[in-house]
Amino acid sequence: MKISDAYVIVTSPGRNFVTLKIVTESGTYGIGDATLNGREMAVVAYLEEHVIPALIGRDASRIEDIWHYLYRGAYWRRGPVTMAAVSAVDLALWDIKAKAAGMPLYQLLGGKSRERVMTYAHCTGRDIEGCLAEVEKHVRLGYRAVRVQAGVPGIPTIYGVAKREGERYEPADAELPAEHVWSTEKYLNHVPKLFAAVRERFGEELHVLHDVHHRLTPIEAARLGKAVEPYHLFWLEDCVPAENQESFRLIRQHTTTPLAVGEVFNSIHDYRELIENQWIDYIRTPLSHGGGITHMRRIADLAGLYHVRTGFHGPTDLSPVCLGAAIHFDTWVPNFGIQEHMPHTPETDTVFPHDYRFEDGHFLVGEAPGHGVDIDETLAKQYPYKRASLPVNRLEDGTLWHW
Numbered sequence: 001m002k003i004s005d006a007y008v009i010v011t012s013p014g015r016n017f018v019t020l021k022i023v024t025e026s027g028t029y030g031i032g033d034a035t036l037n038g039r040e041m042a043v044v045a046y047l048e049e050h051v052i053p054a055l056i057g058r059d060a061s062r063i064e065d066i067w068h069y070l071y072r073g074a075y076w077r078r079g080p081v082t083m084a085a086v087s088a089v090d091l092a093l094w095d096i097k098a099k100a101a102g103m104p105l106y107q108l109l110g111g112k113s114r115e116r117v118m119t120y121a122h123c124t125g126r127d128i129e130g131c132l133a134e135v136e137k138h139v140r141l142g143y144r145a146v147r148v149q150a151g152v153p154g155i156p157t158i159y160g161v162a163k164r165e166g167e168r169y170e171p172a173d174a175e176l177p178a179e180h181v182w183s184t185e186k187y188l189n190h191v192p193k194l195f196a197a198v199r200e201r202f203g204e205e206l207h208v209l210h211d212v213h214h215r216l217t218p219i220e221a222a223r224l225g226k227a228v229e230p231y232h233l234f235w236l237e238d239c240v241p242a243e244n245q246e247s248f249r250l251i252r253q254h255t256t257t258p259l260a261v262g263e264v265f266n267s268i269h270d271y272r273e274l275i276e277n278q279w280i281d282y283i284r285t286p287l288s289h290g291g292g293i294t295h296m297r298r299i300a301d302l303a304g305l306y307h308v309r310t311g312f313h314g315p316t317d318l319s320p321v322c323l324g325a326a327i328h329f330d331t332w333v334p335n336f337g338i339q340e341h342m343p344h345t346p347e348t349d350t351v352f353p354h355d356y357r358f359e360d361g362h363f364l365v366g367e368a369p370g371h372g373v374d375i376d377e378t379l380a381k382q383y384p385y386k387r388a389s390l391p392v393n394r395l396e397d398g399t400l401w402h403w
């Protein structure tokens with residue numbers, strides 16, 4: 001199964017996506033998601049200049065060997081750009097292997113561990129009432145789990161909340177980073193009121209999640225985790241920037257609120273202390289940033305030994321290719337927790353035809369051989385790339401903070 005061709009497709013049906021297509025001599029092809037929000041073209045250059053030339057002529061069935069060839073062979077290991085490129089190759093090769101076997105990907109991984117994949121929806125409002133209205137809407141759609149984010153009085157623009165009521169939230173909204181203002185005190189004083197209101201209105205059964213988006217220090221995160229214990233969150237996400245894994249020791253000592261982390265991680269080494277010390281409860285790295293199926297299943301297996309479950313990142317800035325592969329992984333992985341679901345635009349869904357389905361708050365995996373997602377290359381050409389950057393945050397005195 002020699003690789004005869006490989007190329008990158010950049011398309012922007014509402015937002016930018018980078019897709020790698022690998023074609024074999026027999027004509028069987030696979031695709032992988034290589035999108036890294038706000039840094040798309042860095043991955044394109046990495047693939048075109050360094051990866052694709054080295055792939056042509058290789059045996060597509062040797063996924064493990066190609067993974068190590070790209071990971072070790074770069075000499076410069078890890079990092080989001082490298083790992084997004086490695087992941088795209090890996091996802092495309094698993095797609096090819098499953099198609100060649102005539103099996104949906106989940107079968108090749110070991111078969112179904114569950115019938116359906118629980119997802120959580122984003123519910124955001126400019127204030128608590130606006131957020132509650134969104135929760136109401138999503139509960140009616142069948143969601144069992146909701147992520148709640150609301151505007152904070154005194155903070156004009158905040159992560160997760162659309163600029164105008166009813167609009168889709170898209171953080172990469174300017175050519176160069178927009179500048180936002182952040183106040184930890186205002187946030188910490190306000191946010192517990194949101195969970196209290198959600199529990200009061202919707203009762204105890206609904207799973208409630210929240211994303212801090214890396215903005216607190218460990219002791220502040222501990223304060224928040226403790227304050228929200230009465231509302232028993234499903235998880236508190238990215239409560240601190242996690243380069244220093246040791247920070248989680250302090251947070252864990254103070255709170256029983258479950259912790260999720262890892263959407264910006266890209267290897268098992270980012271997780272080792274967090275998992276082995278049982279400082280976290282959910283791993284978040286998407287397949288398209290964490291080295292594809294080959295590496296993410298190693299992380300999931302390590303996590304499983306310590307009662308840590310998966311809760312994969314699933315924002316609109318990961319393409320349907322990543323989401324489709326994730327649904328196969330979620331269907332198989334024994335220690336599954338939840339899958340994030342931020343629906344793609346109808347334009348995106350038509351550029352990437354797929355066979356996964358959403359029903360009653362869950363994803364249902366498809367039965368087509370491979371990961372079940374394709375790309376309409378003719379349509380993709382109608383949506384040219386547009387540079388877009390994620391914002392930055394500054395404290396009220398002007399100090400650059402974490403966004």
Ligand SMILES: O=C(O)[C@H](O)[C@@H](O)[C@H](O)[C@H](O)CO
Nearest residue numbers: 037171211213263314315317
């Ligand atoms: O939990 C999430 O869904 C994430 O935090 C995203 O919303 C990120 O901000 C985005 O993926 C950045 O590109």
Ligand SMILES: [Mg+2]
Nearest residue numbers: 211237238263
């Ligand atoms: Mg997040």
